[in-house]
Amino acid sequence: MPMTEALLSSVEQLFSLATLVSMMIGVVAGVIAAAIPGFTVxxxxxxxxxxxxTMPPLQGVxxxxxxxxxxxxxGLISAALLGIPGTPxxxxxxxxxxxxxxKGEPGRALGLGIWASFFGALVSAVVLVVAAPPLALIAVKLGPWEYFSLILFAVTVVASLVGDSILKGLMMSLLGLFIATVGQDPMMGVPRFTFGIDVLAAGFPFLVVLIGIFAVSQLAGEVENPTALQRGGALIEGQIRFQPFVVMREVLSRPVNLLRSSLVxxxxxxxxxxxxxxxNLIAYDQAKRASRTPERFGTGIADGVVASESGNSATAGGGLIPMIALGIPGSAVDAVLMAALMVQGISVGPRLIMDNADLAYGMFLAMFLAAGMVLVFCLFSxxxxxxxxxxxxxxxxPVVLVCCAVGALALNNRITDLYLLVGIxxxxxxxAKLDYPLAPLVLGVILGPIAETNLRRALMAxxxxxxxxxxxxxxxxxxxxxxSVAFTVRRVIKQRAAARS
Amino acid sequence: MNHAVEATSRSEREVDHARGKALANTLFNVALAALFSALFVQAGELPSSMWEPLGAGSFPRLVLGALVVFNLALIVQSIGLYRRAPQQRSVGFARWCHERRLAFGTLFAFAIYALTMPWIGFMLASLAFLLTVQWLLGARHGRRLVVAIVVAIVFSVGLYALFSHVFLISLPKGRLW
Known part of the structure; x- marks a missing residue:
């Protein structure tokens, strides 16, 4: 499909009433969910x-x-109004x-954050559009050897970044890779590790693993402390005043900070x-280092809000780059997006931009559109x-747990999936209680079949x-x-030495 | 003064958990190492292929082998941590569980919810689950109880209606009726 045709087709699909309405609902749900402490993105x-x-692929994504x-x-909302980060x-x-x-300026704090988020998302969408297609062109030329090594690299990076023990991180990645081998072998269709159990014949359903790991277990962690449950009641009293356009100028008068934080x-x-x-932490740190008045950071200045919020919003577009160009999700959220496309029967990888150009362009456009919708919704609400x-x-x-049950059932309408969900x-x-990071596990599950297929293809060739x-x-x-492993080990050894002295 | 007391009791709790956690980690990894070793042996029986040097069992064996190595490393590490943690402050597993009673209670209710759903249906099971857990987590009197009842009705009947009419996904109706 030529580029202009694909672009037009994606515009047509995106600007249909059904898609616009479901996106708007999505924006509202996302903002509200992240504003509630304990409910993550x-x-x-x-x-x-x-x-x-039940939606067409582009509408779904x-x-x-x-x-x-x-x-x-x-996440900005509870961070600004309660001092509790709504999400990490x-x-x-x-x-x-x-x-x-x-200090009496909650309206300004929220306004700054909302505009910074908007510009951060915008910058990241621009980088995505510029970077993903050429990267995909290179990636198509990679052989199975390179792919297998790429996945190995991705797995070690994840394991070394998340949590505080690289041993545990790597073990979780491997566990994820193993979980992915349950079910049919990707090349020959031989059943593996199913032990004659019907539920396992098609492998662990990815969605059920995701909901179990990221929602059910974390929700249980949220209700551990009986005294914290009684919290509630806002700390900011009185009327909140908003001057959205004054604040917009304030954000735009910091172009260097805005651009640097977004690129970070x-x-x-x-x-x-x-x-x-x-x-968000690195963007904040960088802004503080570059500032002429670093001592004022932390006292309630605009630069701090702009750095953190543009930094965290820009990760959305950044994470899509390896997913669209290489078929390797940048984060757990991207893994879910990838799973959504796979459920629709679309294989995600470097050929996505060529084979499903309208979908790829549609995702680019959806990023811009969503950023605009968030801005409008936040300013009005x-x-x-x-x-x-x-x-x-x-x-x-309890309400989110019921939603988890619905999510597990909606996939195949099998009650056994629900039992599996409870177990997982x-x-x-x-x-989580034993300090094992869960994100490497999920990425392992999604990368497992890709790793195995490429390893076997390489040795077949x-x-x-x-x-x-x-x-x-x-x-x-x-x-x-x-x-990446060596650096992490060195960092840990240094930290231990510092802790001892 | 109060703050100081609070701070020490918190650090004591953490120390306690460090020792218990190390023990739990050791046992957990011993169990996993045994499980993965057994699976490693079992994977050897998977058929190889005429067309490729690696059969169905090779990749899983590679992963399982690496997993066992990591389990062993974690066992060594945990035993070291266990030895280093101060002994006298140990409080035991029962108190650790007691501190997390609400989390386990919620998970237990969720398990019961899953087990009863095929029999009594999504709507009724959700209604009961929502009421129970909200009550468990503190909505017991007055306004909070009323809110809890409203929430329970909206998210059991409402979700069922939403999924069956809008998304055309039918949730379990219940085998008993």
Missing amino acids: TMAIVLTLPVTF ATMLAVYVGGCSG SSVATTFDAYPMAR GVIIGAVPGAGGSIA MRWFLKITAIPKSIIV GLVGYVL DEHWTLFFTRPISAGLLILAVL
């Missing part, structure tokens, strides 16, 4: 997935992107937005495993934000396994994988 996306099964982009902004991505936002709100977000989003939860953050966990947790939720809770080390790109990726 990942949970919101995982639970949106089953709803999109656009809706999920809308939830994602909305969620990237929503808005930790740095609490540093300046909350003091600003306490894009780059960190594109690295597998690192996402908004890291980007800021007045009610305080009420959202006050919803107690005693309501959120319990295992996930125990793993040529029996010499030394090719993994002699082909330059493959060797380079393997060296990077070893380096």
